[in-house]
Amino acid sequence: MNTDFSPIYKKMLLTILVMGLLLILAAGLGLGIGPTGSMWDKLWDVVIHKTAAHPMDKAIIWQIRLPRVVLAAVAGGTLALAGLVFQALLRNPLAEPYILGISGGSAVGAILGMFAGLAVFPGISLTAFLGSMITLGLVLVLARGKSPLSKHSLILGGVMMNAFFGAMIMFLISLSPDAQLRHILFWLMGDLSMISTEHLPVLLAVLPCMTGIFLLARPMNLLLLGRDTASSMGVNVNLVILILLILTSLMVSVVVSQSGLIGFVGLAVPHIFRLILGPDHRLLIPSCLLGGGAYLILCDLAARTLPREGEMPVGVVTALIGAPLFIFLLWRSRA
Amino acid sequence: MYFCRLSLILGLLMIMTLSSAPAQTREMTDLAGRQVHLPKEPRRVVSLAPSITELVYALGREEILKGTTQFSNHPLKARDLPRIGSYARPDIELILGLKPDLVLAIRDGNPRHAIERLEALNIPVFALDSKNIEEIILSIEALGEILDARDQASMLIKDMQKRIELVQQRVAETDFRPHVFFQADANPVIGVGESTFINEIINLSGGKNAIAGARGYPRMGWEDILLINPEVVIIASMAGGRNKEQLLQSWSRWPQLRAVQNDRIHVVDADIFERPTHRLVEGLEMLMGIIHPELASDHHEY
Numbered sequence: 183m184n185t186d187f188s189p190i191y192k193k194m195l196l197t198i199l200v201m202g203l204l205l206i207l208a209a210g211l212g213l214g215i216g217p218t219g220s221m222w223d224k225l226w227d228v229v230i231h232k233t234a235a236h237p238m239d240k241a242i243i244w245q246i247r248l249p250r251v252v253l254a255a256v257a258g259g260t261l262a263l264a265g266l267v268f269q270a271l272l273r274n275p276l277a278e279p280y281i282l283g284i285s286g287g288s289a290v291g292a293i294l295g296m297f298a299g300l301a302v303f304p305g306i307s308l309t310a311f312l313g314s315m316i317t318l319g320l321v322l323v324l325a326r327g328k329s330p331l332s333k334h335s336l337i338l339g340g341v342m343m344n345a346f347f348g349a350m351i352m353f354l355i356s357l358s359p360d361a362q363l364r365h366i367l368f369w370l371m372g373d374l375s376m377i378s379t380e381h382l383p384v385l386l387a388v389l390p391c392m393t394g395i396f397l398l399a400r401p402m403n404l405l406l407l408g409r410d411t412a413s414s415m416g417v418n419v420n421l422v423i424l425i426l427l428i429l430t431s432l433m434v435s436v437v438v439s440q441s442g443l444i445g446f447v448g449l450a451v452p453h454i455f456r457l458i459l460g461p462d463h464r465l466l467i468p469s470c471l472l473g474g475g476a477y478l479i480l481c482d483l484a485a486r487t488l489p490r491e492g493e494m495p496v497g498v499v500t501a502l503i504g505a506p507l508f509i510f511l512l513w514r515s516r517a
Numbered sequence: 518m519y520f521c522r523l524s525l526i527l528g529l530l531m532i533m534t535l536s537s538a539p540a541q542t543r544e545m546t547d548l549a550g551r552q553v554h555l556p557k558e559p560r561r562v563v564s565l566a567p568s569i570t571e572l573v574y575a576l577g578r579e580e581i582l583k584g585t586t587q588f589s590n591h592p593l594k595a596r597d598l599p600r601i602g603s604y605a606r607p608d609i610e611l612i613l614g615l616k617p618d619l620v621l622a623i624r625d626g627n628p629r630h631a632i633e634r635l636e637a638l639n640i641p642v643f644a645l646d647s648k649n650i651e652e653i654i655l656s657i658e659a660l661g662e663i664l665d666a667r668d669q670a671s672m673l674i675k676d677m678q679k680r681i682e683l684v685q686q687r688v689a690e691t692d693f694r695p696h697v698f699f700q701a702d703a704n705p706v707i708g709v710g711e712s713t714f715i716n717e718i719i720n721l722s723g724g725k726n727a728i729a730g731a732r733g734y735p736r737m738g739w740e741d742i743l744l745i746n747p748e749v750v751i752i753a754s755m756a757g758g759r760n761k762e763q764l765l766q767s768w769s770r771w772p773q774l775r776a777v778q779n780d781r782i783h784v785v786d787a788d789i790f791e792r793p794t795h796r797l798v799e800g801l802e803m804l805m806g807i808i809h810p811e812l813a814s815d816h817h818e819y
Contacts, residue, residue, distance in 0.1 A: 218614030238616040241638050246610045368606070375609075378634055491587060492602050 197465050201472035208476035212251035253377045256385045257437045258478025262470040265448020267430045270402045276337050279434045280445035283343030287317030288435035290347050293354050310435035318431050369442035372497030374482050391433035399463040444497045446504020451477050548646040549624040555641050559619040566604050566623045568792035570595050576666040584615040607631050647793030649717050680798045684805050687812050688723035697724035698747035706737045722804035750776040753787035783807050
């Protein structure tokens with residue numbers, strides 16, 4: 183059977199294995215460490231022996247840390263993958279859902295959904311999706327120009343869109359009489375603490391999107407060579423782009439409506455893996471998915487444990503890592 | 518036959534009492550109007566607000582208090598309690614780590630989702646609600662009931678009522694009701710409007726809230742303040758993280774104001790005025806001394 187494997191499949195398998203291991207390792211750290219201290223011995227009790235542990239320790243691991251680790255893994259994988267797709271489709275190394283304003287658009291949609299009193303699923307996820315699609319439409323209009331400036335005008339447009347959505351979110355919050363909505367302020371920089379076990383199934387909506395994107399890995403490779411080349415190789419360029427954009431926005435809006443605005447994950451993760459693995463999307467997609475998950479779990483771990491009291495939004499950590507990387511990439515693209 | 522049936526009933530009764538024995542819960546309605554199943558004798562209590570922590574100490578039940586929020590600084594001993602995050606952002610994992618059998622919360626103060634999550638994790642949450650002195654008294658009564666400190670609670674309440682009555686008697690000696698502006702925060706300036714306990718104690722201590730039309734805690738511009746032109750200004754200490762001199766200085770820029778001209782700007786301890794506890798009565802007495810210095814006599818300590 184092994185002889186059937188072409189080198190690329192062997193490479194894919196190896197990548198998935200290594201990245202999967204990394205993700206499991208990160209998840210183990212995320213489950214073991216928290217504000218109540220590291221509980222390796224208790225983790226062992228809870229996971230392996232099951233009965234020996236105190237019910238509160240069980241609840242801490244299964245109902246507080248686990249949903250959070252799962253959300254971090256899903257959000258990290260989704261955002262990294264979305265960054266990868268946008269970078270390929272827009273042929274711009276700086277493209278990423280947060281920088282393009284797409285996360286912001288879905289956040290505004292999600293908040294409007296919350297105001298309207300909709301259910302988390304499908305209501306808020308749908309309004310978030312609507313917000314992200316509208317933003318995406320605007321971004322694509324900005325990206326259409328053929329001048330060499332368009333590459334940066336895309337990013338500039340995204341920055342302005344972000345500023346606008348940030349202001350819009352603050353505006354909506356200040357209109358709200360409900361003090362309960364103040365937690366949205368935290369949500370502006372990413373908040374993974376709100377997730378509870380009942381909300382986890384909502385995240386399953388990203389799975390079909392990811393599968394779809396993975397199936398389109400080869401056409402994405404061809405798209406990197408340019409639209410004309412791709413269509414001469416038998417790719418229905420417009421259809422592929424449309425499907426990819428819709429799938430990506432859909433999964434980003436599902437994640438944003440649960441985790442808030444976490445920036446730069448879609449920038450840092452794909453670039454790190456591109457450096458290691460090269461430009462082949464058949465390798466990059468699984469490694470962004472799994473590695474992105476591991477990356478955000480570790481960032482969240484830092485956000486939970488570094489502050490002396492309380493915690494900081496996870497977006498602080500990802501921006502501290504991602505923004506300098508963005509500046510470096512910008513500088514390199516000019517050189 | 519008869520004996521058989523009797524022993525059957527007795528057996529059933531025994532099983533019932535045995536099975537209910539370890540639970541030992543009771544049902545109570547909390548001050549948010551919710552039915553809560555509480556342990557009859559709570560042993561591990563976590564407080565989600567500095568005010569609740571103060572009340573638990575005042576009821577002498579601090580030995581069952583296992584955790585509290587940031588800024589719980591009164592009494593001094595409360596500073597040594599484990600912290601579970603802030604009032605507005607309690608950390609569920611830290612709460613759970615203390616293995617509480619009862620959590621005491623504030624309605625509309627602690628985030629609703631945090632309360633819902635605690636309840637989903639089978640931790641009973643009893644919510645207090647204290648928007649005026651009457652509700653503070655109800656809260657103290659409820660805490661006395663829950664924490665098995667009824668006598669302490671009724672003593673505390675009696676003392677409060679007696680002191681409030683005394684203030685009311687003295688204030689009744691005059692019809693003068695100066696306009697008082699209470700500044701809850703600086704940068705931006707936050708005032709205190711109606712439907713707050715500060716508004717209530719301004720009225721009780723013989724003042725008239727200068728922004729009586731507003732509700733809650735409105736944000737004020739200096740333009741609004743110049744327009745209101747209050748006669749007495751009370752500033753909560755530490756407002757905006759500033760010291761007393763800085764707070765006073767921000768007012769002395771406006772010599773047009775009556776309160777500035779007459780040197781009637783006072784900085785008070787925010788913790789006494791902004792927490793719904795028995796100590797609010799201390800605040801009431803202090804406020805009467807500030808608003809009506811002419812009524813204050815020597816045998817009263819302010």
